[in-house]
Amino acid sequence: xxxxxxxxxxxxxxxxxxxxxxxxxxxxxxxxxxxxxxxxxxxxxxxxxxxxxxxxxxxxxxxxxxxxxxxxxxxxxxxxxxxxxxxxxxxxxxxxxxxxxxxxxxxxxxxxxxxxxxxxxxxxxxxxxxxxxxxxxxxxxxxxxxxxxxxxxxxxxxxxxxxxxxxxxxxxxxxxxxxxxxxxxxxxxxxxxxxxxxxxxxxxxxxxxxxxxxxxxxxxxxxxxxxxxxxxxxxxxxxxxxxxxxxxxxxxxxxxxxxxxxxxxxxxxxxxxxxxxxxxxxxxxxxxxxxxxxxxxxxxxxxxxxxxxxxx
Numbered sequence: 001x002x003x004x005x006x007x008x009x010x011x012x013x014x015x016x017x018x019x020x021x022x023x024x025x026x027x028x029x030x031x032x033x034x035x036x037x038x039x040x041x042x043x044x045x046x047x048x049x050x051x052x053x054x055x056x057x058x059x060x061x062x063x064x065x066x067x068x069x070x071x072x073x074x075x076x077x078x079x080x081x082x083x084x085x086x087x088x089x090x091x092x093x094x095x096x097x098x099x100x101x102x103x104x105x106x107x108x109x110x111x112x113x114x115x116x117x118x119x120x121x122x123x124x125x126x127x128x129x130x131x132x133x134x135x136x137x138x139x140x141x142x143x144x145x146x147x148x149x150x151x152x153x154x155x156x157x158x159x160x161x162x163x164x165x166x167x168x169x170x171x172x173x174x175x176x177x178x179x180x181x182x183x184x185x186x187x188x189x190x191x192x193x194x195x196x197x198x199x200x201x202x203x204x205x206x207x208x209x210x211x212x213x214x215x216x217x218x219x220x221x222x223x224x225x226x227x228x229x230x231x232x233x234x235x236x237x238x239x240x241x242x243x244x245x246x247x248x249x250x251x252x253x254x255x256x257x258x259x260x261x262x263x264x265x266x267x268x269x270x271x272x273x274x275x276x277x278x279x280x281x282x283x284x285x286x287x288x289x290x291x292x293x294x295x296x297x298x299x300x301x302x303x304x305x306x307x308x309x310x311x312x
Contacts, residue, residue: 001028003188004064004098006052006089007073009038011305012104015178016071017042019185032063054085060092067093069188071102074125077246078117078261086125093134100135100194102187104180107140107173107199108273116268117260126197137187138197142274143265145174145202145295147257150304152215154254155223164226166233166263167208168270173201174211176302179281179289186285199278203291208269211292218296233263256304 003024007013008031017031031042032052039049050063054075064070072089075082093101108114109122122140129136155163183200187193206214209225216222228236234244237259241252244260255262268274281289295302 001025001069002030002067003028004030004032004052004067004070005188006032006071007075008042009033009035010073010076012177012181013071013073015181016073016184016188017047019178019182020188023185023189030063030067054088057088057092060089061096064092064096064098067096067098069100069102070098071184071188072104072125073184074104074122078121078258079245082121083124086121087128090125090128090132090134094132098134100137101129102137102139102184103129104184105138105140105197107142107201107276108268109140111273114268114273115264115271116273117264119268130195135194136196137190137193139180139183139187139200140197141180141183141200142173142175142202143269144177144180144304145292146177146302146304147262148174148211149215149295149299149302151255152212152223153299153303156219156221161222162224162226163212164228164233164236165208166228166230166266166270168227169207169209170269170272171205171207171210171275172269173203173205173274173276173278174292175200175202175281176290176295178302179285183281183284190284193284198280198284199276200281200284201276201278202281202289205275205277206292214292215296218293219299230263230267233266234259237262256306 008017030048030050032050033039034053036051043049052060052063070093075085105122105126109126126138180200212223212225242255242259243249245258
């Protein structure tokens, strides 16, 4: 087997490696990132590593050559730059004779009415993959709970009494990034799934008020929910120096995400686009995803972490 895991310098990619090495022999793995220096720790641990820059298609073809599986983790920026990077990666898989692509997408990515700014990039990439001869598994992840637990603790540590969101009463099947990474590892080690789209959901659908109630009960805090409109939430994020796009400056931001991404995801939640019931996680992984109660009881292990840009 030759399994290529891209983006191992990021939080998600590194977690995939941690899970995957429990399931397959280390010698089967090729770990990539766009810069040599971030691969050194993996090389010291005995992994096969290679520099793979999505802006260098010829390099990608060489690294992906005759791979059984290639994991394309969606890039941590939004817009044309990401779509071009994903297109380069998919085309390289075709040219390299890759047998199967695993791609990390989002819930409801193919719905043309989904207002999330992320949706266009994921729908574009899914369409490219599906219109090739490549075998594939597309993993449509729900929202990572780490973004919300991190924001919860930020509010607690700042002695804030409320958190403002534009999610209305919409429901989300919040999932841990660790669970989503485990689902990737299971897909990468699975030989039976072909040309399928799987919805990778958390344990149960929760409104943001439900989420806060569980968090407050587990931690003893009393954070309340302030419901805002989209524009009111943009104004709030602007006031605390959260950049609107991934091209912005994160150095003064208390949140390592963009306001555009968060606001449009909130709109998608309000309109019900993230409330998609599915048992795909259990079918793929053979166990239930972690509960939000458990995550809050071990919250220090379920935080967002620093942002790791992987582009040149």
